Amino acid sequence: MDAEWWRGGVIYQIYPRSFFDSNNDGVGDLGGVAAKLDYIKNLGVDGIWLSPFFPSPMKDFGYDVSHYRDVDPIFGSVMDFDHLVDRVHGAGMRIIIDQVYSHTSDKHPWFEESRLSRDNSKSDWYVWANAKPDGGPPNNWISLFGGQAWSWDTRRKQYYMHNFLSEQPDLNFHCEEVQQAILEVADWWLERGVDGFRLDVANFYYCDRELRDNPPKRAEGGYHRPYTHQQHLYDRSQPENLVFLGKLRKLVDQYPDRMTVAEIGSDSYVQRSMEYTSPQHLHTAYNFLFLENAPLTPRLIRSAFEDWSSDDAWPSWSFSNHDVIRVRDRWGGQDASIEFAEMLLGLLMTLRGTIFLYQGEELGLPQAYVPFDKLQDPEGIRFWPESLGRDGCRTPIPWRTGVQNAGFSSAEPWLPVDPRHEEISVEYQEQFEDSTLNKTRQFIEVRSENPALRLGTIRFLDVPDPAIAFFREHENDIILCIFNLEDEEMVFDIPQIGTVIPYGLPGMLNNRTVTLPPFGGILIRL
Template sequence: MALSGDVNWWRGGVLYQVYPRSFFDSNGDGIGDLPGISQKLDYIADLGVDGIWLSPFFTSPMKDFGYDVANYRDVDPMFGTLEDFDHLVEKAHGLGLRVTIDQVLSHSSDAHPWFRESRSSTDNPKSDWYVWADPKPDGTPPNNWLSIFGGSAWKFDTTRQQYYMHNFLSSQPDLNFHNPDVQQQLLDDVEFWLRRGVDGFRLDTANFYVHDKQLRDNPPWIPGTHRPEGAPKQNPYTRQMHVHDKTQPENLAFLKKLRAVLDKYPGTTTVGEIGSDNSLATMAEYTAGGDKLHMAYTINLLESPLEAGLVRGMLIDVFRELGDGWPCWAVSNHDFMRVASRWGKDKGGDNDARLRMIPALYTSLRGTPCIYQGEELGLEEAIVPYEQLQDPYGIEMWPEFKGRDGCRTPMPWHNANVAHGGFTTSDQPWLPVPQDHSALSVASQIDDPTSLRSFYKNLLAWRKNHPEIIQGDIEMLEHGDDAIIGFVRMTGIVRTICVFNVTPDAVTTTLPGPSAGNCSLNTASVAGDQVSLPGWGFYFGTI
C-alpha cells in the first residue's frame, strides 16, 4: 500500500530525483541499481525531502537507458529484481519517504513482445497496437513528422510493408492510443505498481500519447513566434509547429481514465512532463479541474537562462494560466544541463552564494520542487569526451549538442582518493566520475555545517515550518530593477515576502512595507521597507 498520512502531501512536498544508473552501484558492475538506492535512502531522508522519483528501472534493451520499456511489470536484471524494488519501497516508507516512479506510456521498446507481434502481420491481434501507416505512392513516409532524436518520425518495416511512428529513437515505436485495448492495458500496468505500494508516477512525455488519426502534416514554424519546446534549436524538430503529432484533444480523455485509477489509491499522485508549442497552456489544461494530472512541469526553467525579467515574466504567465492547477518545479534533471553550469555561472561573483540563492528561489515558489541528485552538492555539468558518450541523442547531434551524459554522471560519495568517487568498485563505471565532482562529494559535505548540502538541509527544514511556503497562495511583485525576482507567499494573515538578487552585483530594493526577517539563512539586511541584497543574495521576511 502507498504510504499513509496526508493525502495531499504532493502539494508542496519536495521530491528528490534518483537516476538509478548513476546513484550507487551495490554489486560492482559499474552501473547503479535498486539495492544501491536502498542503501542510500537514509542519506536522502536526512536531507529532509518528502519523497523520491525513480527514473526507469524496467526491463529494457537500454538503447535509451530505460525509456525504451520491454516489460512494464518487471525490473531489468541490471537494476535487480521485483523483490529488490519491494524492499526499496518498504525501507523508503519506513523512513517517511514517498516513492514515485517513471511511467513511459507513449511508446515502448521495439523489443517488447507487443511490438514483435504487431509487426509480424497486418491482421494479428496486436496489429493496431502501434501507429502503422502505408507509404505514400512514391514510397516516402506518410507525412512530414520528425523525430526529436533526428530524421523522420517514421521507419519502414519490411515485413508489414508499412511505416511505424516513433517520436524518439526508431527502436521506440509509439503506442496507438486510439485503440481502447492499448489504453486499458497501460492502465492495468500502472495499477500493477500501485498495488506494490508506489505513491505516484512521473509521466514521461505526458502530452505525446495521442496522435492525429488523420496523420496530417505539421505546419512549419513561423519565425518570430515561440520556438517549439523539447529540443535544442539546432534540431530540425524545432522547425515545425507540432499541432498534429502530439497534444491532441483525445489525450485529455485518457488522463481522466488514468486519474480514476489513481483515485482508488488515496495519497497517490501524478506529475506530467509537458513539452508542447504552448507548454504553459497545456500544463494548465492538463492539471485543471482535479480530474486529470495532479501536477505537471514544463521545461521552461530547465531551459531558460537566469535573467530576472525573463524568469519573472514566465512565472507571472504560469500563475495566470494555471488557475486551480498545480505546478512542479525543476531546474535540473536527467535531460538538461545541470543548473550549476546553466544559471548564472557566466556572470561571475560569489559562486557559493549563487548556488544557495538558486534553491532558495525555486523551493519557495508555489508548487512542488524537485531536486535532481547531486544538485545539493553543487555538481556542474560534466564534460564527457565524444569517445565516452553513451547517449544516442548526443552522438546523433554532436558537436553542436553534446547530449545528456554531462548531467548523468555518477554520484560522488567519496573524495578523489577513493576510485570513481566511491560510486562503484568496478574499474569502469558506465560514465566517468569527474575529479571536480569527487571534490564535492557527499563525504566532504555531509558533516560540514557550512557546506552547500547542509544549506539544502537547513532550507528544507525551515520550509517545513512555513505552511504559507508549502501550500499558500503567491503574488508576484513588480520590480523596476532587472536584478530582482520577488513574490509574496501567504496563508490567511501570514505573509512572507521572498526576494532574490539574480546578479553578482549588490542591489537595494523597496519592499511593499516594513519587514522582519524570518529565516536565519538570509543573506540580506533589512531596514524598514529597504532590503539590501549582496550579489546572489536572498531574503525571506514577514510583512
C-alpha cells in the same frame, strides 16, 4: 502522512544508474538507492521519483521499455523493488515511479507481434501507415532525435511512427485494447504500493488519426534541431489525450493518497500544464519553461506564475533533471560560482507548487564534461559537437573525496566522474555547516515548516532588476521572498518592516532597507 503529501512538497529525483552502485558493476541500482535512504531522508524531502528501472535494451537508458511489469536485472529484482518501497515508507517518505506509456522498445513482445503481419491480435497496437505513392513516409513528422519520425518495416511493408529513436515505436492509443493494457500496467504498480506516477511525455500518447502534415515554424536564433522547425499540431497534444488521462485518474483515485505528475513537452508551457492538471485529469504537471529557457531573469520567473490563471490547477517546477544541462551552468555559464548555485536552490524552494529536486543539485554540481569517446547518450552522439547531449547531467553522484570513482563504485562507472565533482562530494560537504548540501537542507526545512511557502499564493512585488521579489501568503501568514539574480550588490526599500527568517543566504534588512550581496537572498515575515 498527509493525503495530499505532494501538494507543495519537495520530491527528489533519482536517476538509478548514477546514484549508487551496491554490487560494484559500474551501474547504480535499487540496492544503491536503499543503501542511501538515510541521506535522502536527511535532506528533508517528502518523497522520491525513481527514473526507469524496467527491463530495457537501454537504447535510451530505460525509456525504451521491453517489459512493463518487471525490473531489469542490472538494477535488481522485483523483490528488491518491494523492499525499497517498504524502506521508503518506513522512513516516512513516498515513492513515485516513471511510467513510459507513449512508446515501448522495439524488443517489447507487443511490438514483435505487431510487426509480424497486418492481421494479428496486436496489429493495431502501434502507429502503422502505408507509404506514399512515391515510397516515402506518410507525412512530414520529425523525430526529436533527428530525422523522420517514421521507419520502414519490411515484414509489414508499412512505416511505423516513433517520436524518439527508431527503436522506440509509438503505441496507438486510438486502440481501446492498448488503453486497457496500459491501465492494467498502472494498476499492477499501484498494487505494489507505489505512491504515484511521473508520466513521461504525457501529452504524446495520441497522434492525429488522419496523420496530417505539421505546418512549418520559423526557429529563430542559435542552434536548433530539425524538430524545432515544425508546429507540432498533429503529432502530440491531441484532444483524446485528456480523455485517456481521465481514465487513468479514475484508476489512481481508487487508491488512497496517490498522485500523478505529467511531464509536458510543449511550446505552450504554462497553458498546456494547466490543461493537463485538474480534478478530472492529473494532480499536477511540470513543463520545460525553466528547463529550456535562458538566461535567468525576473521576467522568466514571473511569467511562469503570472500566466498561470487557473485556481484549480496545481503546478510543479524543477530547475534541473536528467534531460537538460545542470542549472548551475545553464543559467550561470561554465564559470558560475557556488554562491550562484546556492541562490538558485534558495529560490526554487520558495516557489509556489510542488518542487522536483534533481540528484546532485543539492551539492551544487556543475555540468560534467564527458569526452566524445565516453558518450553514451544517443542524442549526444547524434548532435555532437554542437551538443554533448544529456550525459553531462547523468554522471555518478560523488559520495566521497579521494577514493576510487568518488565512492560511487569500485568498478569503472558507466559514465566517468568529473574531477570537479569529487572536490564537492557528499563526504566533503558534510564537514561544513555552511556547505551547499547543508544550506539545501535548511531551505527544505524552512519550506516544510512554513505553510505560506508550501501552500500559499504568490504575488510579485516590483523591485529593481535583477532582483526578484514576491509575497507568499497563507491565511494570516505573509512571507516576502527577495533574491538577487546577479553578481552585484543591490540596495532598495520595501513597503513595510518585517522580521528576517534565517535562510542561509547573505542578505540584510535595516528598517525597510534591504541589502543583497551578489546572489544574495532574504525571507521576511511581514
